[in-house]
Amino acid sequence: MKRKAIIVIFLILATAMASAQTALEFTEVTPKDARTMGMGGAFHVFSQGYSSFFGNPAGFAGANSSLTLTDLSVWAYLAPTTQNVERVKSIIDGSATDSDILGYAGDWIINNNGFGAGLSLGGGWVGKKGIAIGVTLVSDEVAAGNSLLGSKLVIATQLNGILGYASLFKLGPLSLRIGLDGRAFYRVQSDPVTGLPFSTILNDVLNDTFSLSTITLLGGYGFAADVGLVAGIGPVMLGLSARDFGLEFKVGKFNVQNIIDDNISAFPLLGTTAVKLNPSYAAGLGVRLFENSKFEPSLYTELENPQKIFSSSDMVASALNSLHAGAQVRLMRFITVRGGLNKGWYSLGAGIDLSFLELDAAIFTEELGLYPGDKGRSGLSVQVGIRFGR
Secondary structure (H helix, E strand, O other): OHHHHHHHHHHHHHHHHHHHHOOEEEOOOOOOOHHHHHOOOOOOOOOOHHHHHOOOHHHHOOOOOEEEEEEEEEEEEOOOOHHHHHHHHHHHHOOOOHHHHHHHHHHHHHHOOOEEEEEEEEEEEEOOOOEEEEEEEEEEEEEEOOOOOOOEEEEEEEEEEEEEEEEEEEEOOEEEEEEEEEEEEEEEEOOOOOOEEHHHHHHHHHOOOOOHHHOEEEEEEEEEEEEEEEEEEOOEEEEEEEEEEEOOEEEEEEEHHHHHHHHHHHOOOOOOEEEEEOOEEEEEEEEEOOOOOOEEEEEEEEEEOOHHHHOOOOHHHHHHOOEEEEEEEEEOOOEEEEEEEEOOEEEEEEEEEEOOEEEEEEEEEEEOOOOOOOOEEEEEEEEEEEEEOO
């Protein structure tokens, strides 16, 4: 009987794996918040409080409760140079001609390896006993390609409802935080392979012929789970996280204009296109000194999807292209300065914590290519949080 049960389970898993191979792959839409990007993208494994809704659920286990009424992050994929600032100003004030705008867009796509923007908005509560509940909305839009004419616009938006739990265990000098969460989400996405024809959309906008009825997206709901742990001895921490374990779900096509005309009833709940989530993993080492003092330095290093390093023909290059390293110094408990290395690219950031109001900003570059220095995309991020507790 046991033997039959094992065979049945094996057949079910084999069928699920076979069907997943034909499905589209979606990756989680994560915020480019100023705190993380200011440290080179190295604050996922050791995230705390509200940040753990996007990072490591082990961060829900803390000494104090925290309530985030609002956390808003906005970012732009555009190098913050004087020239680009002047270009953006000329577009806003209307002094840039259509030809100028097309030239700017082409330059940003080629020299900045694409441009775009995104935002993250949410709130949540992380309790003293490790129970966490939150709602987040993350949207990211990027136009990229080898030229303006062949560029594609990729749109990804995800609304999440999250319920998590984490526990803290003490084993002599060793502390161990273990956490998990479950997420119900609704995903809106352009086709991840073909995208949308950005040059056509831009020309239509400039010629006042653009219509939202030409934009077709995919939409559907699903469920996912995240797990993680952080072990610490004194100021030294070692962490692991795994995100986006979920069942295959279905998405359907919808027209953006129909959403405007028919409100939310036009969003498809059931579709015919199979989609699977692409799980992500991270491992990190951190050091946090003089915690909660007037001078609190910390250092974090993380490897993104470390399992891929061992399957690479050049493990050193693969490791460097997975490495996020960052440091921050918190002064007088309300001023923070940050710096980092994001797969070989530098980042800088700073923040002010005024009781319940947090303000942060960062300038960053992220690597899109196969090795550090191959294909960097620069940007800036600003974050505002209204939070009670830490």
